[in-house]
Amino acid sequence: MRWIWIDRFIEFNSGKSAKAIKCLSMAEDHYARHFAGYPVMPACFILEGLAQTGGILVGEANAFKEKVVLAKVPRAIFHREMFPGEVLTYETEVLILRPEGASVSAKVTVQGEVTVEAEIFFAHLDQSRSKELFGESNFVFTGEFRHLLERMTRKS
């Protein structure tokens, strides 16, 4: 099972930038406890959504051949809480892309208002070591995931 924290890509410029949206729905289970009577989208899920937007951007740049893993979030500033009913736009831009990994700048906007600014750093799992540990298959970008991605990028 994968936990996908974006609903749809709305822009995708290969190797350069990607924009995705996430619609916050009160039906999502986590609002029951985060927090009872005061539902707020957990910041870690927002970061995960940003990292998925940026990680897919980085993965696609190498035709999904690399195993792209979130290595570090050097900076993340949350300007306000975000609530069910709001639509978050995740915007990511490649700062650097190298064989060893990549770094992206990221932000969240809600109707044009910047609510989060961050920088996310991805590593490509070492080719020789990851083959030893995980074999040939790419567990990050599986066939099922890429099929899902096609649906998420399809124009409605």
Add this chain to the structure above:
Amino acid sequence: MPTQEEIFSKVSSTLVEALNVDEEDIKLSSTLQGDLGAESIDFLDIVFRLEREFGIKIPRGELFPESIFQGDPEFVSNGKVTEKGLKELRERMPFADLSSFEKDPSMSKLSDLFTVELITRYIQGKLS
């Protein structure tokens, strides 16, 4: 060509961003791991930031060589780097000041070679 002070200043601001440390804690002699708390993944982040900051290319393993001593079992003996290992180190890291390390070349002291000064000297060499 920027002066050593200008390079140090830019290296410091790079390390502030990469390691989330205070600028006043960064000195030329600071070791990246011991004094500034860098972890393995931070080294790649530092390389990326230095490339952007100085507009240079840093080939993989040039500034922070990986597994220097795995190539030859004669490089290390009883937990100490041998003369052959030191020769390899000088060739791989001509920008490193090995004078202190050569007096006590214990493997446990190897990480102390990676200082702010080492980065500054490396960048100086790249820009000259």
